[in-house]
Amino acid sequence: MSDSPNPPTSADVARLAGVSRATVSYVLNNAEAVRISEPTRRRVREAAEELGYVPHAAARSLRAGHTRIVLLPTSHVPAGPLYSNFLNELQWALRRRDYTVVQYGSLGLGGDEAARAWAELRPVAVISLGETALSPQNVATLKRAGARAVITMGPDTVPGAHALVMDQAEVGARAAAHLVERGRRRIGVVVPREDGLELFSAPRLAGAESVAGTEVVRALPMAYTEESAAALAARWGELGLDGVFAYNDEYAMLLMRALQDAGVRIPGEAAVIGADDLLIGRLLRPRLSTVRIEMPTGERLAGLVDAAVRDPSEITERYDLMAAVAVPRDSTPS
Structure with a gap:
């Protein structure tokens, strides 16, 4: 018989914070439809931290009907601070919206194989940087697996996906x-x-x-x-x-x-x-x-992801996200 103590539950958090289990759930799941005072929110979070309580992801997903995973498949993060900073800002902005960003190494995967592999994780959204060419059938595979939004970044659009065009x-x-x-x-x-x-x-x-x-x-x-x-x-x-x-x-x-x-x-x-x-x-x-x-800000893109997840309509949109302008300096003649 194991001597390991039982993990803390939401009921334990509720008792320590002096609130109901429903309130604990609302606070820790960042429910926006329920108005809860900031002192109560703080008390629940402090109680959860003191007890070491972590919500059960699977149970949470079951209640919500979907996960909070945003999948960021990449076989290679583009070189250079511009794109690195953009991706870092995007991940922070998604985390602030209570999403879990999962980077998936997709080196060597074609569209069909990649879509099936990504679908196994049941992400609520997929942001494809364009390194893996997706077909409409790949997008449909992901949506059947629960992805409310499939977002592509690159020069081309894919039917069924929101396209963030970066020319x-x-x-x-x-x-x-x-x-x-x-x-x-x-x-x-x-x-x-x-x-x-x-x-x-x-x-x-x-x-x-x-x-x-x-x-x-x-x-x-x-x-x-x-x-x-x-x-x-x-x-x-x-x-x-x-x-x-x-x-x-x-x-x-x-x-x-x-x-x-x-x-x-x-x-x-x-x-x-x-x-x-x-x-x-x-x-x-x-x-x-x-x-x-x-480039667009990571905050803006995170907002587009969140809006697409909240309203997973069949209407897809194209967003032109990048503009370029030459800046003359001394290394080219005036």
Whole structure:
């Protein structure tokens, strides 16, 4: 026979706080339809903390008819502070709304396999970053398993899902247009060698290729290492290029330093522009030109998720969430 004490119950919390079990349930489940004074809420939370009481997730889900899990499938978190900060803010904002964010490693999973794996967790919402291509049938699978909202982030829409459209091609187009406006016609576009960034790099390259006025747009594979940047810089003269969009500010700073070490004048022989508008890019000399990406706040996206969960209608919507604007500085000629 086990000597472990029985775990505390909601009845224990109710006795210690001097309230009913229903009040304990309302407070700990953040029920909004019931008005409970703040002193009472505080007393219940303090009693639960003192006793070490944790609500039973399965029982709570059974009462509510769904879980509070928001699934964030990802095989690769996009590199760079811009997206990392956005995802962190999103998770905090969802937690404040009493959702549990679960990141799911989806490396190597196709749409059908991924949808079935995600559905096993019975999430109330799924936010797909676009790395796994979903079909309408995949969305239907998730909804049959209890997902009230399936939200996709990326350049494309999926029938049955709310689409948060983030047009990465616009980033590349803004960068290339900025270079063309400054007389650069032979443009290189850094394409990161790191796995998982194709979702961003491929449309950025396509956006640059779509800009009128260029003589050539050439993909430049480069890893995020000093050695790879140095190897590319050593070939600059033979490439015959006069400008480069370096994927983002981090790759741009790495390449710009390598070009300077190789004796390439910036912006004279090579105009350089990045993306994300990182503060450190303004501290370099020459100061780095960039494409400022106007992302939605995580708070706003969390609000969209919550609204979709509360009203899981068949009507799906498209939200254009990203805008881009070139910011000229010293690394491109004026």
